[in-house]
Amino acid sequence: MIFNKILVLVICGLLLCGCNRFAREGEFSLTVTMSETDLGNKLYLFYKGENDSARVDSAVYEGEKFMMKGRVAYPQRALMRVMRGNQRQPEAFEEGVDYTDDAIFVFLEKGDIRVVANKTLRGAVVSGTPSNDDFRVYTDSIRFYRDWLDGYRERFGKAYRDRDGKALDDLNRENVVVRKKKFEVEKRYFDSHPGSFVSLDWLARSYNIAREKSTILPLFESLSEGVKNSIPGKKYKELLSATLSVEPGNLAPDFTAENLAGEKVALSSFRGHYVLLDFWASWCGPCRRENVNVLKVYERFKEKGFMVIGYSLDSSRKSWQNAVGQDALPWIQLSGLGSGCVDVAKLYGVSAIPSNFLMDPEGKILAVDLRGEKLEKVLEQVFEPR
Template structure:
C-alpha cells in the first residue's frame, strides 16, 4: 500500500494528545505446563521492570508445570526460556528466539497467562489474556516461515561446508522471497488487528524510524485509539516525534565528530559539495570490499565537487586507523571513539553496515545505500552536467 506523504509536524502534535490507556500496571500469573522436562530445568523470564531496567525472574518445575507471578508497569513482549538450573544465563535475547526449541516470546500483562508445551517450548500455545490470544493468532500465521527455516538452515549449512557458491546464491535468493512472503503475512495481520498491542509491537520491530518515518506515521495512525494511547503506544509516539527522518528529500542531521587527529569536524562544513556519508568499520568485510568501489568513484569525481566523509563504528582506535591506512582512504575519517555528544549511527538509523547517504550541496539527502555502479551513475547524473 502506498501512502501520501504526511506533514510530520502536524502528526506529531496530534499523536501526543489523548489520555486513554491500557492498565498502567498489572499483576500477572504465568503458568507453563510441559508434558516432560528435565527436573533440573528452570523457567527464566526476561522483561523490563521498574524504570525499564532489565529484569529476570525464574521458577522451578513442580507437578508438571512452572508457575511464576510478577508485576509489569505496562503490557510488553518478553522472552521466556527453559534452561538447566546451573546453566549460565545469556546477557540478552532478541531476534530469532521464537524459532528455537527452548525459548519463545510471550506478552506480559494483567491476568493469567497460560502456555501449553510438550517436551520443549517450541510450538507452545500461548493464551489467557487478550494480547497473548492475539499473539497466538500472529504466531500461527507465520508458522510456515519457522518450518521453512529449519530446512533452509540445514541446506545453507551444507552449501557453506561444501563451498558451493551456486547453491549459496540460490539459497540467498530463496531467503529474500520467503522473507518477503512473511512480511506480507505479518502486514495483513497488522491491517486486520488495529486494536491489538501485538500489531503495535510488530510495527515497532519491523520499521526503521529514521529511514521510514513517512511510512510509519500513517500505519501508526491506523491503530485504535486505545492502542495508540497505551503506555507502549505513547512511548512509541514520543520516539516518532523526536527522531529525525533521514529519508531522501530531508535535511541530513548535522553532527560533530573527531577525525583521526582528534580534531572536531562538522558535517555541515561540507556544504556546497556532494557528500557521501559512509558508515563502515575495520571488522566489516563487505565494508572493506566496498571501500575499493568508493575510492574509484572518489578519484573520478573529487575535482567536480564530490567529497566522502567516513564514519567508523569501530571500538578500537588502532584497528580503525590501521584499516584507513591499509585501504588507502584519502578522505575525512570520523568516529565516535572520542568525546561523543551524539550517537551518529543511531541518529541516521544505521542498524547494519556498510551504509551510506548521498547528500547534496544544500545538505539534503539525495539517496541512501548506493553501492558500486549505483553510486557512480547517481554522481554522473548530478555532476557531469554541473558547471564549475
C-alpha cells in the same frame, strides 16, 4: 471537627484503594505446563521492569509446571526460555538474537497466562489474556516461516561447507522471497488488528524510524485510540516525534565528531559539495570490500565536487587507524570515539554496515545505501547528465 476526621479517613481509604488497584493493574501469573522436562531445569522470563529496566525472573520445575508471578507497567512482549541444568544462567535478552526450540515469546499483561508445551517450548499453546490470544493468531499466521527456516539453515550450511557459490546465491534469492512473503502476512495481520498491542509491537520492531518515518506515521495513526493512548503507544509516539527523518529529500541531521587527529569536525562544514557519508568499521568484511568501489568512484569524481566522509563504528582507535592506512583511504575519517560525541549511527538509523547517505550541496539527502555500480550511476547523473 468529627466530620473533618471522618472525611480525612474516607479520603485516605479511597487513596489506599486507588493505590492497591494501581498495584494490581499489571499483575500477572504465568503457568507453563510441560509434559517432559528435567527437574533441574529452570524457566527464565526476560522483560522490562520498573523504568524499563531489564528484568529476569526464574522458576523451577515442580509438579509438571513452572509457575511465577510478577507485575508489568504495560502490556509487552517478553522472551520465555527453558535452560537445562548444565547451562549457564543467562544474563540478559537481546532483541534479534535467534534462540533455540526452548524459547518462545509471550505477552505479559494483567491476568493468568497459560502455556501448554511438550518436550520443548516450540509449538507451545499460549492463552489466557487478550494479547496472548491475539499473539497466537499472529504466530500461527507465520508458522510457515519458522518451518521453512529449519530446512533453509541446513541447506545453507551444506552449501557453505561445500563452497557452492551457485547454491548460496540461489538460497539468498529464496531467502528474499520468503521474507517478503512473511512481511506481507504480518502486514495483513496488522491491518486487521488495529486494537491489538501485538500490532503496535510488530510496527515498532519492523520499521526503522529514522529511515521510514513517513511510512510509519500513517500506520501508527491507523491503530485504535486505546492502543495509541496506552503507555507503550505514548512511548512510541514520543520516539517518533524525537527521531529525525533521514529519508531522501530531507535535510541530513548535522553532527560534530572527531577525526583521526582528534579534531572536532562538523558535517555542515562540507556544504557546497556532494557528500557521501559512509558508515563502516575495520572489522566489517563487506565494508572493507566496498572501500575498493568507493575509492574508484571518489577518484573519478573528486575534481567535480564530490567528497567522502567515513564514519567508523570501531571501538578501537588503533584498529580504525590501521584499516584506513591498509585500505589507502584518502578522504576525511570521523568516529564517535571522542568524549561528548553523539551516537551518529543511531541518529541516522544505521543498524547494519556498510551503509551510506549521499547528500547534495545544500545538505539534503539524495539517496541511501548506494553500493557498487549504483553509486557510480547516480553520480554520473549528477555530474555527467546526458
